[in-house]
Amino acid sequence: MAKLFRAAIMGPPGSGKGTISKRIAESFGLQYLSSGHYLRESIAANTEAGILVKRYVERGLLVPDNVMTRLMVPRLEQLRNHSWLLDGFPRTLAQAQALNSVCELDLVISLNIPYETLKDRLSDRWIHPASGRVYNMGFNPPQVQGRDDITGEPLIQHEDDKPEALVARLRHYKDVAKPVIDLYKSQGILHSFSGTETDRIWPYISSLLSAKIDTQPSTPCQNPMP
Numbered sequence: 001m002a003k004l005f006r007a008a009i010m011g012p013p014g015s016g017k018g019t020i021s022k023r024i025a026e027s028f029g030l031q032y033l034s035s036g037h038y039l040r041e042s043i044a045a046n047t048e049a050g051i052l053v054k055r056y057v058e059r060g061l062l063v064p065d066n067v068m069t070r071l072m073v074p075r076l077e078q079l080r081n082h083s084w085l086l087d088g089f090p091r092t093l094a095q096a097q098a099l100n101s102v103c104e105l106d107l108v109i110s111l112n113i114p115y116e117t118l119k120d121r122l123s124d125r126w127i128h129p130a131s132g133r134v135y136n137m138g139f140n141p142p143q144v145q146g147r148d149d150i151t152g153e154p155l156i157q158h159e160d161d162k163p164e165a166l167v168a169r170l171r172h173y174k175d176v177a178k179p180v181i182d183l184y185k186s187q188g189i190l191h192s193f194s195g196t197e198t199d200r201i202w203p204y205i206s207s208l209l210s211a212k213i214d215t216q217p218s219t220p221c222q223n224p225m226p
């Protein structure tokens with residue numbers, strides 16, 4: 001059986017998880033799963049779950065663990081025989097424990113980016129909602145201002161990147177992430193990267209993954225939780 005590789009990327013909002021995940025998925029062929037993307041999809045579908053989720057996301061609050069787990073775990077079960085990269089899940093210890101009972105991670109990347117850098121980046125973040133493509137007016141601007149490079153459709157800003165929600169998101173991140181980071185540190189799978197520029201961090205992440213993906217022995221995911 002081909003060796004499987006399962007990783008997660010953690011970091012505060014604006015730390016570059018989405019940007020780096022895109023590079024990882026392209027360079028190493030991992031399936032990419034973003035919690036934020038699935039949440040926005042469920043909000044757009046306007047289902048009962050979507051209406052509930054919206055109340056949290058638009059205030060910059062974490063969606064309850066049981067809702068998140070129900071959203072993410074079935075997708076991971078479907079990918080039991082694939083290599084993947086998780087962005088934005090797990091974010092809490094309860095989510096990490098739920099994930100652990102489905103599948104063990106091989107590696108966790110944690111991004112440490114200064115607060116001022118995060119604030120600057122997010123106030124300048126623009127999204128193509130249909131595809132999730134992310135732009136930044138300074139770092140990677142679209143070819144035509146306000147328009148997606150591929151489809152030409154309009155770009156938007158997330159409600160939760162607006163200043164009021166942002167402060168709450170950044171404050172909560174640290175408290176909630178610490179036990180998750182400690183857990184992965186104790187399992188010996190945590191790799192932390194610090195800096196203010198994605199382009200300077202990326203070469204280190206790329207070499208780490210080249211080494212790990214070549215040599216990592218792995219097993220298929222276990223049966224899901226009862």
Ligand SMILES: Nc1nc2c(ncn2[C@@H]2O[C@H](COP(=O)(O)OP(=O)(O)O)[C@@H](O)[C@H]2O)c(=O)[nH]1
Pocket residue numbers: 011012013014015016017018019020121122124125126134135136137138139140196197198199
């Ligand atoms: N100026 C600058 N912007 C960046 C850099 N890396 C990513 N960004 C932008 O910062 C914003 C947040 O990045 P994103 O990948 O969405 O972060 P996430 O919230 O952790 O998923 C986006 O608008 C990116 O285009 C960087 O090195 N410099």
Ligand SMILES: Nc1ncnc2c1ncn2[C@@H]1O[C@H](COP(=O)(O)OP(=O)(O)O)[C@@H](O)[C@H]1O
Pocket residue numbers: 012013014017018035036037039056057058060061062063064068087088089090091092095160169
């Ligand atoms: N694992 C999660 N647990 C709880 N809430 C989540 C989770 N992932 C995303 N969210 C919610 O969705 C919002 C947007 O998530 P995401 O797009 O990953 O943000 P960012 O990339 O800016 O960190 C978060 O502010 C939070 O409200």
